[in-house]
Amino acid sequence: MLPAIANKEEYRAVYMDTVAWLPAMQTICERHGIEAAALQREPPGTHIVFRAGSHILKLFCALWGDDYAAERAVLRHLRGLQTPEVVAEGELEGWPYLIITAIPGRPVEGIWGELDLEEKQSIVEHLGGYMRALHQHPPIPELHTDWDRFLAERVERWEKHHRAEGAWRDWIRGRVANFHEPSFAPVLLNADITDEHVLVVHRDGHWRFSGVIDFGDAMMGHPHYEFVAPLVCLTIGEPSLSRTLAESYGLALTPALADRLTTYCLLHKYGRLADILERCQASNGDELHRAMWGNLE
Numbered sequence: 001m002l003p004a005i006a007n008k009e010e011y012r013a014v015y016m017d018t019v020a021w022l023p024a025m026q027t028i029c030e031r032h033g034i035e036a037a038a039l040q041r042e043p044p045g046t047h048i049v050f051r052a053g054s055h056i057l058k059l060f061c062a063l064w065g066d067d068y069a070a071e072r073a074v075l076r077h078l079r080g081l082q083t084p085e086v087v088a089e090g091e092l093e094g095w096p097y098l099i100i101t102a103i104p105g106r107p108v109e110g111i112w113g114e115l116d117l118e119e120k121q122s123i124v125e126h127l128g129g130y131m132r133a134l135h136q137h138p139p140i141p142e143l144h145t146d147w148d149r150f151l152a153e154r155v156e157r158w159e160k161h162h163r164a165e166g167a168w169r170d171w172i173r174g175r176v177a178n179f180h181e182p183s184f185a186p187v188l189l190n191a192d193i194t195d196e197h198v199l200v201v202h203r204d205g206h207w208r209f210s211g212v213i214d215f216g217d218a219m220m221g222h223p224h225y226e227f228v229a230p231l232v233c234l235t236i237g238e239p240s241l242s243r244t245l246a247e248s249y250g251l252a253l254t255p256a257l258a259d260r261l262t263t264y265c266l267l268h269k270y271g272r273l274a275d276i277l278e279r280c281q282a283s284n285g286d287e288l289h290r291a292m293w294g295n296l297e
Helices: 008-015 018-031 062-077 117-135 147-156 158-162 166-176 223-235 239-249 255-265 273-279 285-293
Strands: 048-052 055-059 086-092 095-101 187-189 198-203 206-212 219-221
Touching: 018 048, 018 055, 018 086, 018 095, 062 086, 062 095, 117 187, 117 198, 117 206, 117 223, 117 239, 147 158, 147 219, 158 166, 166 255, 166 285, 187 223, 223 239, 223 255, 223 273, 239 285, 255 285
Parallel strands: none
Antiparallel strands: 048 055, 055 095, 086 095, 187 219, 198 206
């Protein structure tokens, strides 16, 4: 019923073929008493996601088995946040799946540039509050992360990761070479709050924050790491939004804090300098930092 997938290339070759995944999704619906006639493919991500009425069916490719374990662990624990809840789970031909509640709204990706500043400020303000509430959640043991080791690996691999040259390489080196964290209490991180995963609804003539989806990269770690994705995907180029994000979370924004958050943007597991520069055409590191925070002196 499911395609035979041996590597990422084979997965990508069939990933967009909605018809190829329908029999599996229909079977999952039948197993759990869900009306399959309304099945619709959701926007592309990493995994196979369909909507059936008020339910989201998420089928996880075994090549990213850790994503399933992380998302399952988080969504089985979280309550009271604008986040999906687990309705059912199972396995089909070795592929694990989750059935979760559908959060109202659509990803802000694709419309962010069309929103006015008031709408953006409101969404970012609510997102900062959401992040704070998420980080106040009790630890999830299954997601324990050796943060010192994780951070040391990010620092060690920055050059290969970014492949920056010249002045950019020197700027990154200067920021990450001696970067370290004092002792802290790890918090629950989504670690991937991008514009694809922030949902908004159109209400009373305005776009408003409605929730966050996708916890496949969730981990326990330093709260500042959470800021990377929204800074790069939502607020870069509009410093007032970056400030709103930090302050609505509860941080007192200082030049030192802004420096640390910018450095974390260079230490993210996935984001590269080239990705950041696609969203902000800075010519040097100082310009990039100002694009995030403006002049804080």
